[in-house]
Amino acid sequence: MVRIVLRVLPALLLLAGAAHGQSMTDPYSLNLVSTELKVNSSGRRVIRSWSQKRLVELGDGVSVALLKLVADSDLRDPEKVGDILPIIRDAFSQPELIAIEVDKKPTVTVFLLNYIRQNIADSRTQSEIRTTMDFIEKKTER
Amino acid sequence: MDATHNALVAVTNGGNRATEALLTLHFDDGGKNYEIEQTIQPGEQMWLNFADLIHHGVPDRKGNALPADVTSGTYDLEDLNPGLGGNLIEGKVALDKTFGHLTYGCLTCCGYTPYLSPGTVTVTVGGGGGISTFGTNNCTGQGGYSLNTYYNQTGRWLSDNISTATVTAYHAQGVAAGRTMARATATIPNGDGGVPKPPCRSLDQEADAPVPVQVPTSLRVISSQVISNTWIPECLATYFGIVIQINYQVLDQNGANLASANMEPQEEILDEVFDGTPFGNPEPTWVDVWKPNYPGSAQFTSASGQFLDAPFGACTTSPFVDTFTQPISMLLNGTNYTVRTNNWKFSSVAAGHGSVTNGSDISQSK
Numbered sequence: 001m002v003r004i005v006l007r008v009l010p011a012l013l014l015l016a017g018a019a020h021g022q023s024m025t026d027p028y029s030l031n032l033v034s035t036e037l038k039v040n041s042s043g044r045r046v047i048r049s050w051s052q053k054r055l056v057e058l059g060d061g062v063s064v065a066l067l068k069l070v071a072d073s074d075l076r077d078p079e080k081v082g083d084i085l086p087i088i089r090d091a092f093s094q095p096e097l098i099a100i101e102v103d104k105k106p107t108v109t110v111f112l113l114n115y116i117r118q119n120i121a122d123s124r125t126q127s128e129i130r131t132t133m134d135f136i137e138k139k140t141e142r
Numbered sequence: 143m144d145a146t147h148n149a150l151v152a153v154t155n156g157g158n159r160a161t162e163a164l165l166t167l168h169f170d171d172g173g174k175n176y177e178i179e180q181t182i183q184p185g186e187q188m189w190l191n192f193a194d195l196i197h198h199g200v201p202d203r204k205g206n207a208l209p210a211d212v213t214s215g216t217y218d219l220e221d222l223n224p225g226l227g228g229n230l231i232e233g234k235v236a237l238d239k240t241f242g243h244l245t246y247g248c249l250t251c252c253g254y255t256p257y258l259s260p261g262t263v264t265v266t267v268g269g270g271g272g273i274s275t276f277g278t279n280n281c282t283g284q285g286g287y288s289l290n291t292y293y294n295q296t297g298r299w300l301s302d303n304i305s306t307a308t309v310t311a312y313h314a315q316g317v318a319a320g321r322t323m324a325r326a327t328a329t330i331p332n333g334d335g336g337v338p339k340p341p342c343r344s345l346d347q348e349a350d351a352p353v354p355v356q357v358p359t360s361l362r363v364i365s366s367q368v369i370s371n372t373w374i375p376e377c378l379a380t381y382f383g384i385v386i387q388i389n390y391q392v393l394d395q396n397g398a399n400l401a402s403a404n405m406e407p408q409e410e411i412l413d414e415v416f417d418g419t420p421f422g423n424p425e426p427t428w429v430d431v432w433k434p435n436y437p438g439s440a441q442f443t444s445a446s447g448q449f450l451d452a453p454f455g456a457c458t459t460s461p462f463v464d465t466f467t468q469p470i471s472m473l474l475n476g477t478n479y480t481v482r483t484n485n486w487k488f489s490s491v492a493a494g495h496g497s498v499t500n501g502s503d504i505s506q507s508k
Binding site for chain 2: 025026031032035038039044045046047048049050051052053054056086089090093094097
């Protein structure tokens with residue numbers, strides 16, 4: 001499965017990255033998502049207005065950043081995944097504010113969530129992933 | 143005018159091009175007007191017989207007729223195409239049918255004193271402002287006469303200091319903070335109405351207007367207030383923390399309000415330390431302050447140079463202390479002008495409560 005991910009991801013990243021068109025120095029918003037990962041750790045939920053209003057503009061771009069920032073081993077860690085899921089939800093919480101049209105479709109995010117779900121046995125995390133997928137599906141349905 | 147008196151007016155175009163003449167009769171102690179407008183070819187005349195106009199109830203250009211009981215009044219004559227080559231000469235004959243007495247007169251040249259509008263042409267650095275040319279009638283003292291005809295033909299525009307602002311026809315362009323003077327000269331009729339002197343004499347006349355050039359320099363806090371946590375998505379009312387709304391006014395280099403709707407408020411978030419752990423610079427480059435879904439929040443300042451930073455705050459599921467700096471800039475004509483740096487401290491020790499301060503002019507708690 002990891003091999004498949006590694007083969008497909010470059011194409012997805014290229015697609016998303018090319019369309020993103022944000023800061024030339026940080027086209028994938030790695031700085032923003034990285035800080036969110038650090039602040040939201042060990043089950044603590046932290047929401048700051050200045051980062052939240054950037055996060056809601058990312059949409060599917062958040063998963064591109066997560067794939068670049070999070071190690072594969074962390075994607076199998078229920079606690080780390082528990083910290084990631086709220087960040088993904090934030091990025092799709094106001095789909096009308098997503099800056100890049102292509103990021104309004106959760107292509108990379110669904111791919112990422114399916115990958116995580118297939119590599120985690122923890123039932124509670126499985127349930128949170130399912131809830132997150134339902135949330136995104138509801139937010140992005142037209 | 144009455145049963146024994148009449149008045150005839152002949153207006154001649156003594157110039158070499160057709161022009162529009164407007165004769166306005168003022169009656170009822172100047173409270174009412176009767177206006178006749180007519181094109182007069184070179185060498186031709188417009189004749190008016192006031193007794194006939196009254197007797198036949200002839201409507202003027204606005205559809206109004208002279209009342210039958212009008213016996214006296216004053217009138218003035220205006221060339222609606224001044225400076226285009228027509229020259230109006232007026233002859234007036236007052237007839238006394240009993241004694242055969244008559245008088246006559248000629249058109250006087252009133253001329254204009256030019257002025258610029260607005261009287262002060264305030265612009266921002268890199269921004270422009272329009273300038274209009276008007277004249278005050280030297281006879282009546284009435285302003286508002288467009289002098290574009292003269293300025294289009296003979297206008298010369300300049301700035302006293304082009305390193306502060308440049309001035310071209312009908313336009314001032316800010317270059318750097320400061321103050322200069324716009325000067326506009328044109329050849330304009332300058333008669334004072336005192337004596338008949340057709341054709342009107344013209345002289346070079348100058349109109350001036352100061353041009354202050356403003357640059358965004360600082361912010362004044364107009365107000366700050368606590369708002370609901372729930373203005374931030376996913377932030378529950380029961381969480382630890384606080385959310386506020388701040389209303390700022392942009393000030394110029396002299397501390398005066400900078401009233402421009404062309405400024406885009408932007409911010410950086412630097413040197414964040416959350417519960418003692420440094421997180422670096424969450425927003426190391428300028429990004430917009432505005433939040434699309436918040437009422438009153440906008441991408442650009444209002445016409446008076448104000449803007450909202452809202453919702454602004456932090457909330458968590460546990461007690462916390464969060465410090466960071468927030469430089470704020472105005473993006474104006476492609477340049478960011480830093481106008482303030484807030485040193486924020488957010489903290490909370492109990493659910494549903496929190497406090498925030500920038501250490502100077504903003505402090506709120508709940």
